[in-house]
Amino acid sequence: xxxxxxxxxxxxxxxxxxxxxxxxxxxxxWVPDDLDYDPxxxxxxALAERTGVDLAQLKxxxxxxxxxxxxxxxxxxxxxAQTVFDTYxxxxxxxxxxxxxxxxxxxxxxxxxxxxWFPYWPPHRACPLCATDSERGRALVWRLPLMTGCVxxxxxxxxxxxxxxxxxxxxxxxxxxxSEGPLATVDxxxxxxxxxxxVALPGRSVHAGVWFRLLRGLLDEVSLxxxxxxxxxxxxxxxxxxxxxxxERAGLNTWRPYEHLKPEIQEAMLHAAGTALHLAADGVIVPxxxxxxxxxxxPHRHVYDGDQPSPHRNAWQEAVTQLEAALRLARTDRxxxxxxxxxxxxxxxxxxxxxxxxxxxxxxxxxAEFLPSARELGREDLT
Ligand SMILES: [Zn+2]
Numbered sequence: 001x002x003x004x005x006x007x008x009x010x011x012x013x014x015x016x017x018x019x020x021x022x023x024x025x026x027x028x029x030w031v032p033d034d035l036d037y038d039p040x041x042x043x044x045x046a047l048a049e050r051t052g053v054d055l056a057q058l059k060x061x062x063x064x065x066x067x068x069x070x071x072x073x074x075x076x077x078x079x080x081a082q083t084v085f086d087t088y089x090x091x092x093x094x095x096x097x098x099x100x101x102x103x104x105x106x107x108x109x110x111x112x113x114x115x116x117w118f119p120y121w122p123p124h125r126a127c128p129l130c131a132t133d134s135e136r137g138r139a140l141v142w143r144l145p146l147m148t149g150c151v152x153x154x155x156x157x158x159x160x161x162x163x164x165x166x167x168x169x170x171x172x173x174x175x176x177x178x179s180e181g182p183l184a185t186v187d188x189x190x191x192x193x194x195x196x197x198x199v200a201l202p203g204r205s206v207h208a209g210v211w212f213r214l215l216r217g218l219l220d221e222v223s224l225x226x227x228x229x230x231x232x233x234x235x236x237x238x239x240x241x242x243x244x245x246x247x248e249r250a251g252l253n254t255w256r257p258y259e260h261l262k263p264e265i266q267e268a269m270l271h272a273a274g275t276a277l278h279l280a281a282d283g284v285i286v287p288x289x290x291x292x293x294x295x296x297x298x299p300h301r302h303v304y305d306g307d308q309p310s311p312h313r314n315a316w317q318e319a320v321t322q323l324e325a326a327l328r329l330a331r332t333d334r335x336x337x338x339x340x341x342x343x344x345x346x347x348x349x350x351x352x353x354x355x356x357x358x359x360x361x362x363x364x365x366x367x368a369e370f371l372p373s374a375r376e377l378g379r380e381d382l383t
Pocket of ligand 1: 127128129130131150151152153
């Protein structure tokens, strides 16, 4: 939003604040310092009317517009921080067995945790190649420690001030450095999530909301002290850090949430998370977390060739028709969506299987907020 508004204001040769108040006919508008977080509804409505850009598209240019996929809730009240952390990060294990990560205070020494992905030291980055094209702006996610590169140009993001100086003053600036290896893999998946709403992982396709939680869970797991894990957990984490060629936990001595780490340590954690994805896909490590099945290719299964198709509608076709009708209803009816999830997961014995069904419904267009977790459905029996 801020980047797009800067481009618009430049066209009219006026400050962004004037564009938003006098030009939109909103002289009394309160203009927040951070236009990307949760700008006033009146401003969005006026912008939609004047520019012809769809309101939903304008919302997607702001952080609040990315609920509930990228964030559970915004802002996160101080008293809810621990719950949000435990739900978003610790309930979505990838490598370690469920609950093996244990419990950590998300705000040690009282340092406020603002929610997943909101960094203590906000990065201000730009793509050196995007910056040379006046039609392109800065992407919203570049403000978060979620990506290290521009996927469209395949290069690393650099300090925005230096990039701007090199473009406007022709100064020697940071040139495009190719983005490669595990960091490029993470970026590619995240970009797929942001642009298509789904990510094709080696094990299965997951909803964007699942990907962001899986990645955040991975970043947490690689940051944990190795000594307090099970033998399998410790060996897995050791193997990952060895493969990165970096010091274990990027030299971290005391655990802190990812958002509170220095930018260079965050990048090392992203590198380790990407490395874990490579190793799991190649079968070098065996993930045991709730979302583990997404990381490894499914085992080969012999598929029955099938019988000759019958000219009459069979039970399967009937079932498909019924399921399609059920999905249509579940997309708009919260109570029915809950019942359908309950029905589809009756036979599930593991949380992993439960999650597969939940992701299926979410991928079929049932709003995620209609789909309770296993715990909320009272399925304490799942392992
Ligand atoms: Zn670029």
